[in-house]
């Protein structure tokens with residue numbers, strides 16, 4: 036008898052991104068015709084939310100209580116359902132500090148993401164790859180990266196830990212993006228550009244020059260945003 040009931044998994048976060056990740060999990064299970072992930076619930080940083088439901092799924096506990104929840108399961112999958120890179124890093128650190136040994140950070144990949152050319156690509160853990168994402172060749176992804184719907188990642192691209200690439204962004208070939216950087220929806224990055232760590236590219240920006248660390252750029256052609 037097959038007793039597989041899916042990897043138990045929780046989503047850290049209760050906002051829009053967390054809801055989208057719930058939908059992603061539902062779609063993975065639906066399109067694969069089996070329970071790949073068994074969603075246990077959402078984890079919140081707001082005690083007053085515990086016990087409430089998001090689309091029929093319970094907010095099961097606070098971040099601090101999560102380590103106790105893990106005792107009830109042989110393995111516990113975690114996905115960080117937040118778009119802000121610094122918030123993702125903070126949650127990752129909190130979880131690490133709990134020193135719970137049965138936690139895994141799967142890469143959640145929508146079956147309709149096009150990774151068909153990606154035989155030489157590398158990927159860490161805890162990444163989320165949404166439907167309609169296109170990835171070509173020699174791409175190096177770190178950990179806890181969100182590639183939101185329909186973004187395009189060209190050849191020889193490197194993306195650092197905790198980055199968020201918002202919907203429909205276009206990352207051309209030979210681009211390097213440092214850790215903790217946000218690329219806004221619909222932004223386009225010209226080939227061979229380096230984008231520093233802790234930076235932000237505004238939605239709709241066209242980036243044709245390198246972006247320094249900890250810098251926000253906007254507009255066409257992208258320029259540094261006034262401070």
Ligand SMILES: CC(C)(COP(=O)(O)OP(=O)(O)OC[C@H]1O[C@@H](n2cnc3c(N)ncnc32)[C@H](O)[C@@H]1OP(=O)(O)O)[C@@H](O)C(=O)NCCC(=O)NCCS
Pocket residue numbers: 201202218219220235236237238239240251252253254260
């Ligand atoms: C660039 C960005 C990071 C700046 O955020 P912020 O520091 O909070 O700045 P604000 O939103 O306060 O905007 C500051 C100024 O820049 C302008 N601005 C902000 N984003 C802009 C953009 N993408 N293009 C052009 N101008 C922009 C604002 O109109 C404002 O101008 P003002 O001072 O004349 O009123 C943010 O606006 C952005 O584009 N984030 C990505 C959003 C996204 O991808 N959304 C999709 C989610 S799925």
